Amino acid sequence: MNILDIRNLSIEIETSNGPVRVIDKLSLQLAEGEIHTLIGESGSGKSLLAKAILGFINPRWKITADRLWWRQYDLLALSRAQRRQITGRDMAMIFQNPGTYLDPNSTVGEQLRESIPSHDLPGNILTRRKQIQKRAEELMHRVGIKDHDAILESYPFELSDGVAQKISIAMAIAHRPKLLIADEPTTAMEPNMRSQIYRLLAKLSAGDGMSILMITQDLTAVIPESKRISLVYCGQLMETGPTEDVMREPVQPYTGAMLSTSLFSSETKPKSRLPTLTGAIPTLQHMPIGCRLGPRCPNARRACIEQPPLRSYKKHEFACHYPLIEVDSHD
Numbered sequence: 001m002n003i004l005d006i007r008n009l010s011i012e013i014e015t016s017n018g019p020v021r022v023i024d025k026l027s028l029q030l031a032e033g034e035i036h037t038l039i040g041e042s043g044s045g046k047s048l049l050a051k052a053i054l055g056f057i058n059p060r061w062k063i064t065a066d067r068l069w070w071r072q073y074d075l076l077a078l079s080r081a082q083r084r085q086i087t088g089r090d091m092a093m094i095f096q097n098p099g100t101y102l103d104p105n106s107t108v109g110e111q112l113r114e115s116i117p118s119h120d121l122p123g124n125i126l127t128r129r130k131q132i133q134k135r136a137e138e139l140m141h142r143v144g145i146k147d148h149d150a151i152l153e154s155y156p157f158e159l160s161d162g163v164a165q166k167i168s169i170a171m172a173i174a175h176r177p178k179l180l181i182a183d184e185p186t187t188a189m190e191p192n193m194r195s196q197i198y199r200l201l202a203k204l205s206a207g208d209g210m211s212i213l214m215i216t217q218d219l220t221a222v223i224p225e226s227k228r229i230s231l232v233y234c235g236q237l238m239e240t241g242p243t244e245d246v247m248r249e250p251v252q253p254y255t256g257a258m259l260s261t262s263l264f265s266s267e268t269k270p271k272s273r274l275p276t277l278t279g280a281i282p283t284l285q286h287m288p289i290g291c292r293l294g295p296r297c298p299n300a301r302r303a304c305i306e307q308p309p310l311r312s313y314k315k316h317e318f319a320c321h322y323p324l325i326e327v328d329s330h331d
């Protein structure tokens, strides 16, 4: 069952050249307990999408959607206060540079204990404090930190990036969210620490049934536990579907290009059959009309000035007038 259901979400922001749709009719579904990876180059709108889900929205942005549902809640129909209550209870996010989100003036222990909900704990102040300390230690173990005493007494500047990220994960899961948004959580980390963090996230998802929206620029960061992937370009959805299917048989030229520049290319299709992209991602002020990939797309033709609708191919959906594979309209 889909726990998050986004259909045709658009976000329009004002720029010096007038309003620009930074997210353009984007759809994304996330099932309960599933890891879904959202892939796109810098500036493609991944973080804005995360903000729209969490409700961290600048009131000046114009947000429209056919559907923006979280569980049984129509998020766009809720008041700000209702929305804050639901997202605060059900969702959490971790970021690229955990060090910058931790308070430099408090110890790890103080910050972790503060993130543990205490309102429903039984007993007096003293027994509650003990329970919170126990839960803090449990959380440290869950994220794979064994020497919890030393780390709980440390200040953020004393931690390596990997340990800081584990702490931010512990803080994020302290209230047992149902959705974790991980925005490029391992960028700039050593490969060994990267895989530790990914393994940890996969374990948490499998153990707690927590859904994870994993955000990355890079197809090589897609972990085997990620059931589905979605590729976005300049705020438009290019292709989405089960990870294996999309990797094996990309339909949208953007997916093909991303694959040909990633390590996966050698395991999927011969490089020569996949296109690569020339040129650079356009600026906000110069968004192409229709399919925004058009100016960089090897398959682009006249029709691409009209935005293609989402079509299905086997279990994928893609938006393209001239896909890499001949797609029968009955697929």
Ligand SMILES: Nc1ncnc2c1ncn2[C@@H]1O[C@H](COP(=O)(O)OP(=O)(O)OP(=O)(O)O)[C@@H](O)[C@H]1O
Binding pocket: 013, 022, 040, 041, 042, 043, 044, 045, 046, 047, 048, 049, 058, 217, 284
């Ligand atoms: N507060 C804002 N005001 C104006 N433009 C913004 C704002 N936030 C983001 N943008 C623009 O919206 C587009 C999408 O930004 P976003 O941060 O979502 O991209 P991203 O895919 O997360 O990129 P990165 O991988 O570099 O973080 C960018 O062109 C960015 O400049």
